[in-house]
Amino acid sequence: MSMLASKTANEKFCTDCGSVISARAEICPKCGVRQLPAPGMIGVTTPGGKNRIAAALFALLLGGLGIHKFYLGRVGQGILYLIFCWTFIPTLIGFIEGIIYLTMSDQAFEAKYG
Numbered sequence: 001m002s003m004l005a006s007k008t009a010n011e012k013f014c015t016d017c018g019s020v021i022s023a024r025a026e027i028c029p030k031c032g033v034r035q036l037p038a039p040g041m042i043g044v045t046t047p048g049g050k051n052r053i054a055a056a057l058f059a060l061l062l063g064g065l066g067i068h069k070f071y072l073g074r075v076g077q078g079i080l081y082l083i084f085c086w087t088f089i090p091t092l093i094g095f096i097e098g099i100i101y102l103t104m105s106d107q108a109f110e111a112k113y114g
Contacts, residue, residue, distance in 0.1 A: 006020075007020045009023075010022065010023050010024075011023055012025075012035075014028040014030065014031060014033065014035065015028075015033065015035055015036055016028065016031050016033035017030055017031040017033070019031070021035075048073075048113070048114050050071070050072060050073075050109075050113050050114065052101055052102075052104065052106060052109040053102075054071065055068050055071055055072055055101050055109075055113070056068075056098045056099075056101035056102045057098070058071050058098075059094045059095070059097045059098030059101060060094070060095060060098035060099075062094075063081075063090065063091055063093065063094015063095055063097060063098060064081070064085050064088065064090050064091030064094055065081060065082060065085055065090075066078035066079070066080070066081025066082050066085070066090060066094070068094060068097065068098070068101075069081055072113050073113070081093075081094070
Protein backbone atom coordinates (compact mmCIF):
# COMPACT_ATOMS: atom_id res chain seq x y z
CA MET A 1 0.00 0.00 0.00
CA SER A 2 1.58 3.29 -1.11
CA MET A 3 1.22 6.46 0.87
CA LEU A 4 0.55 9.62 -1.08
CA ALA A 5 2.47 12.59 0.23
CA SER A 6 0.49 15.79 0.62
CA LYS A 7 1.94 19.26 0.68
CA THR A 8 0.84 22.54 2.20
CA ALA A 9 0.92 25.98 0.60
CA ASN A 10 4.54 26.64 1.67
CA GLU A 11 5.85 23.28 0.43
CA LYS A 12 6.64 21.77 -2.96
CA PHE A 13 7.73 18.43 -4.39
CA CYS A 14 11.38 17.80 -5.24
CA THR A 15 11.89 17.72 -9.02
CA ASP A 16 14.07 14.59 -8.73
CA CYS A 17 12.98 12.37 -5.84
CA GLY A 18 9.46 13.73 -5.29
CA SER A 19 9.90 14.37 -1.56
CA VAL A 20 7.93 17.16 0.05
CA ILE A 21 10.31 20.05 0.76
CA SER A 22 10.05 23.72 1.67
CA ALA A 23 8.86 25.95 -1.18
CA ARG A 24 11.91 28.16 -0.64
CA ALA A 25 14.42 25.29 -0.75
CA GLU A 26 17.06 25.64 -3.43
CA ILE A 27 18.47 22.15 -2.80
CA CYS A 28 16.51 19.07 -1.76
CA PRO A 29 17.70 17.94 1.70
CA LYS A 30 16.85 14.30 0.86
CA CYS A 31 18.62 13.80 -2.49
CA GLY A 32 20.76 16.96 -2.82
CA VAL A 33 19.44 17.97 -6.25
CA ARG A 34 19.23 21.71 -7.01
CA GLN A 35 15.63 22.77 -7.58
CA LEU A 36 14.58 24.75 -10.63
CA PRO A 37 13.07 28.18 -10.06
CA ALA A 38 9.34 28.54 -10.53
CA PRO A 39 8.35 29.62 -14.05
CA GLY A 40 7.63 33.30 -14.45
CA MET A 41 9.83 34.36 -11.55
CA ILE A 42 11.40 37.79 -11.88
CA GLY A 43 15.15 37.63 -11.76
CA VAL A 44 15.74 34.15 -13.12
CA THR A 45 19.44 33.61 -13.71
CA THR A 46 21.02 31.69 -16.56
CA PRO A 47 23.31 28.73 -15.86
CA GLY A 48 26.20 31.13 -16.46
CA GLY A 49 24.95 33.33 -13.59
CA LYS A 50 23.63 36.19 -15.73
CA ASN A 51 20.36 37.86 -14.78
CA ARG A 52 18.22 39.55 -17.44
CA ILE A 53 16.81 42.19 -15.07
CA ALA A 54 20.27 43.08 -13.74
CA ALA A 55 21.63 43.41 -17.29
CA ALA A 56 18.69 45.65 -18.21
CA LEU A 57 19.23 47.88 -15.17
CA PHE A 58 22.95 48.14 -15.91
CA ALA A 59 22.16 49.07 -19.52
CA LEU A 60 19.54 51.67 -18.55
CA LEU A 61 21.51 53.31 -15.76
CA LEU A 62 25.17 52.78 -16.72
CA GLY A 63 24.88 51.92 -20.41
CA GLY A 64 27.05 54.82 -21.50
CA LEU A 65 30.00 53.25 -19.72
CA GLY A 66 29.29 49.76 -21.05
CA ILE A 67 28.85 48.19 -17.63
CA HIS A 68 26.13 45.89 -18.99
CA LYS A 69 28.55 44.61 -21.65
CA PHE A 70 31.17 43.76 -19.02
CA TYR A 71 28.45 42.05 -16.95
CA LEU A 72 27.41 39.93 -19.94
CA GLY A 73 31.02 38.93 -20.66
CA ARG A 74 31.42 41.08 -23.79
CA VAL A 75 34.61 42.79 -22.64
CA GLY A 76 35.63 44.06 -26.09
CA GLN A 77 32.32 45.81 -26.58
CA GLY A 78 32.51 47.19 -23.04
CA ILE A 79 35.90 48.74 -23.80
CA LEU A 80 34.48 50.32 -26.97
CA TYR A 81 31.65 51.81 -24.93
CA LEU A 82 34.20 53.23 -22.48
CA ILE A 83 36.35 54.72 -25.26
CA PHE A 84 33.41 56.45 -26.92
CA CYS A 85 31.40 57.37 -23.80
CA TRP A 86 32.20 61.07 -24.29
CA THR A 87 30.11 61.09 -27.50
CA PHE A 88 26.94 59.95 -25.65
CA ILE A 89 26.28 57.49 -28.48
CA PRO A 90 26.91 54.50 -26.16
CA THR A 91 24.41 56.03 -23.71
CA LEU A 92 21.70 56.04 -26.34
CA ILE A 93 22.58 52.51 -27.50
CA GLY A 94 22.73 51.28 -23.90
CA PHE A 95 19.27 52.71 -23.20
CA ILE A 96 17.86 50.93 -26.25
CA GLU A 97 19.60 47.68 -25.24
CA GLY A 98 18.14 47.99 -21.75
CA ILE A 99 14.64 48.16 -23.19
CA ILE A 100 15.43 45.17 -25.42
CA TYR A 101 16.61 43.16 -22.40
CA LEU A 102 13.41 44.01 -20.52
CA THR A 103 11.18 42.91 -23.39
CA MET A 104 13.22 39.77 -24.15
CA SER A 105 11.98 36.46 -22.76
CA ASP A 106 14.11 34.59 -20.25
CA GLN A 107 14.60 31.75 -22.74
CA ALA A 108 15.83 34.10 -25.48
CA PHE A 109 18.15 35.85 -23.03
CA GLU A 110 19.56 32.53 -21.86
CA ALA A 111 20.09 31.36 -25.44
CA LYS A 112 21.98 34.52 -26.35
CA TYR A 113 23.93 35.27 -23.15
CA GLY A 114 23.77 32.04 -21.15
